[in-house]
Amino acid sequence: MDVPHWRDVPVTLGPDGLYHAKVTVGRKPNGQLDRRHRSGKTEADVRGKLRDLLKKVDAGHKPRVGRTPTVEQWFTTWLTDIAPYGAKQLARRSLDDYWSRCRNWIFPHLGGLLVDALETEDLDRLYKAMYSKKPKPCSEGHVLKTHAVIRRGLEIALRRGRVTRNVAKLMDPPGAPTTARESLSRDESRAVLEVARRRRNGARWYVGLAIGPRQGETLGLRWPDLDLDNEVVTIQWQLQRLTWRHGCDDPHACGARPRPKNRKGLHRFEPCPKDCKRHKGKRGCPPPCPRDCEGHASTCPNKQDGGLVITRPKGWRRRPHPRVVALPPGVAQLLREHQEAQKAEMREAGTWWKANDYVFCHRDGRPIDPRVDWAEWKEILREAGVPEARVHVMRHSTATALLEMGVDISIVQETLGHTDIRTTRGYQDVGVELTRRAAAAMEAGMFGPSQPAAKPENLATVTDLVTERRRRRSS
Known part of the structure; x- marks a missing residue:
């Protein structure tokens, strides 16, 4: 259907003292004509609104019928009805x-x-508030991740026709995450393994540095996933701690019900006093609850979908086959010894043993909480004399070590389980050894003694060969 020019649309003065115009911009999904109405105090105002409307229609961005949602309404719709589903659903x-x-x-x-009225200045004010938070400002990484959430939500709104531009892409990202230790040196890795070997579940740290699985993937390993005869491991599960959800009909009333130590319930609608002594932790006093708060699900009698659970690892849906990684023979032997030690613990625990088949677990078979695993990692680093680093640093160390040993980057990608090779490149820390190898190659190729050019051993033979080729071309 042809859309008329905005100058050709009749504008009339209505009994309410306003100017009105109606224009057809296509058809609705049910086949009926899609008529749009614009009004204003003057004819020029209505003409301007018509011009903007028909310009968007010509560009293929026909505005939806109804009110434009607010940021809160749109992001709630996105996180409730769109993000949890589809091919790129959020974990x-x-x-x-x-x-x-x-x-x-x-x-x-x-x-x-x-x-659709969001501007870059609004985002600037948000990030300024995050950097000015009292008593401790937000980290640059926290602000950057918040910016990434806004950018993704507006990108979905752009694809769905809710906005005509993504303002988060029109500005530079707010700062950059603080640079952390990306990998351990070879000497530091050996010191860590020397300490880990004397610990219970010491093989866990050998596996972490040998093939670089994520923390949850290591803690979620089960014995059926290991083939110690062929010295391979199939990584197809991970252990994660998820936030509890309410299982009751009224989450707000559940949080407001009296507790033995809190007769007024758990909702706090007023901020803490300035001299608060209750919240002395790293995060400080939490913000007050909203009036319709539905939090505090961890205390719900019917809480569900939380705690330590087994889920599929990151990128599982986009992989064509399970991730099978070969183990170094020394690590495989260490796992065999670990299996025998676990069987002895199982016999000692008797009926107290929780049969979950976890490779790395507590003395009664329970899975290891990632927080406990993090605390043990810090103890190992302290005992080994290595500066503090994240557990994830083992993954970077594996990528760097494989690169230094000349392993092809596509094999490193498969070992780490990345779906995009660009992610693998970001994990590789180019260390001194690689730059020393590059310097040696540069010395041999450019700065070393020049080699005389090789001369033909038999010039007559070469001349005859060229003459013969020319004769064949002419004939």
């Missing part, structure tokens, strides 16, 4: 993290703005 922990950033920062500062 449960990522979804919880997105919700947390929305509740704590995006909704309080941007939630009341219309999503």
Whole structure:
């Protein structure tokens, strides 16, 4: 259907003293004509609105019928109805993290703005508030991740026709995450393994440095996933701690019910006093609860979908086959010894043993909480004399070590389980050994003694060969 020019649309003065215009911009999904109405105090105002409307229609961005959602309404719709489903659905922990950033920062500062009226200055004010937080400002990494959530939500809004531009892409990302230790040196890795070998579940750290699995993938390993005869491991599960969810009908009333130590319930609608002594931890006093708070699910009598659970690892849906990685023979032998030691613990525990088949577990078979694993890692680093680093640093160390040993980057990608080789390149830390190898190659190729050019051994033979080729071409 041809859309008329905005100058050709009749504008009439109505009995209410306003100017009105109606224009057909196509058809609705049910086949009926899609008629749009614009009004204003003057004819020029209506003409301007018609011009903007028909310009968007010509560009293929026909506005939806109804009110434009606010930032809070759109992000709630996105995280509720879009993000958990589809080919690129968010993992449960990522979804919880997105919700947390929305509740704590995006909704309080941007939630009341219309999503199509959002400007870069609004984002600047949000990031300024995060950097100015008292008593401790947000880290650059935290602000950058919040910016990534906004950018992704607006990108989905752009694809769905809710906005005509993604303002988060029109500005530079706010700062950069603080640079952390990306990998351990070879001497540091050996010191860590020397300490780990004397510990219970010491093979866990050998596996972490040998093939670089994620923390949850290592803690989620089960004995059926290991083939110690062929010295290979299939990584197809991970252990994660997920946030509890309410299983009751009224989450707000559940949080407000009296507790033995808190007769007023768990909702706090007023901020803590300045001299608060209850919250002395690293995070400080939490913000007050919203009036319709549905949190505190961990205390719900019917809580569900939380705690330590086994889930599929990252990128599982995009992999054509399970990830099978070969183990170094020394690590495989260490796992055999670990299996025998675990069988002895199983006999000692008797009926107290929890039969979960975890490779690395407590003395009664229970899975190891990632927090406990993190605490043990810090103890190992302290005992080995290695500066503090994340557990994830073992993954970077594996990539760097394989690169230094000349392993092809596609094999490193398969070992680490990356779906994109660009991610693998980001994990590789080019150390001194690689630059020393590059310097040796440069010395031999450019700065070393020049080699005389090789001369033909038999010039007459070469001349005859060229003459013969020319004769064949002419004939």
